[in-house]
Amino acid sequence: MVPVATNHGGMKEIVHRRRDLRSARRPLEMRGASMQWPVLIAINLHVLSTVTWAGVTFSLARMSTAQIEQFILPEIGTAVVGALSGYWLWTLFHEGAFGRAELALATGAAAALLALLVQIVTGAPVLRRKAMAPDRLSNTIKTAALGQRAAAGLLIFTVLTMASARFL
Numbered sequence: 001m002v003p004v005a006t007n008h009g010g011m012k013e014i015v016h017r018r019r020d021l022r023s024a025r026r027p028l029e030m031r032g033a034s035m036q037w038p039v040l041i042a043i044n045l046h047v048l049s050t051v052t053w054a055g056v057t058f059s060l061a062r063m064s065t066a067q068i069e070q071f072i073l074p075e076i077g078t079a080v081v082g083a084l085s086g087y088w089l090w091t092l093f094h095e096g097a098f099g100r101a102e103l104a105l106a107t108g109a110a111a112a113l114l115a116l117l118v119q120i121v122t123g124a125p126v127l128r129r130k131a132m133a134p135d136r137l138s139n140t141i142k143t144a145a146l147g148q149r150a151a152a153g154l155l156i157f158t159v160l161t162m163a164s165a166r167f168l
């Protein structure tokens, strides 16, 4: 256990932080080395899908209109895998505990789900109109591009919370 510096001092803060760290590691300790496969699968699935989701979102936010409609479904697909694997990680590491790490993760996850909602609400009309009235596609594409920009901002916030959570 690394000693914890605290400016408002006292054992209370140290004990609280130790309990948080212990609770964040609890599943690994309880399950033992032979049971780390679920953790490895969940974290790799999560990082791969969310990196792809964020990468596509950041690219679409810069592209504005070019062929945005080809990326909407794959993007939503990676988002769903990212959210499900994130929930899986939560059950493996964080169920039962609610300290600062969990607060950060929950806030980041809420921002990610909001980003997904924005992408569905602004992206679905593009796909619908592409099928039914392709000549009137451009307005929906403009809205979808704005949606991608808003989602990109939300996902930046999510990445920061996810990367910081275990150190809080």
Ligand code: HEM
Pocket: 024, 046, 047, 050, 051, 053, 054, 082, 083, 084, 085, 086, 087, 089, 090, 093, 094, 105, 108, 109, 110, 112, 113, 155, 158, 159, 162, 163, 165, 166
């Ligand atoms: C509904 C959406 C999401 C949920 C429920 C979720 C949940 C989680 C959980 C529980 C962890 C494990 C944290 C730990 O114990 O160390 C995690 C890790 C991580 N998440 Fe998410 N996440 C979501 C979305 C995202 C998104 C959108 C990104 C990136 C754009 C992301 C990037 C990461 C990364 C990089 C880690 C690894 C952090 C580390 O190992 O230090 N997550 N996530």
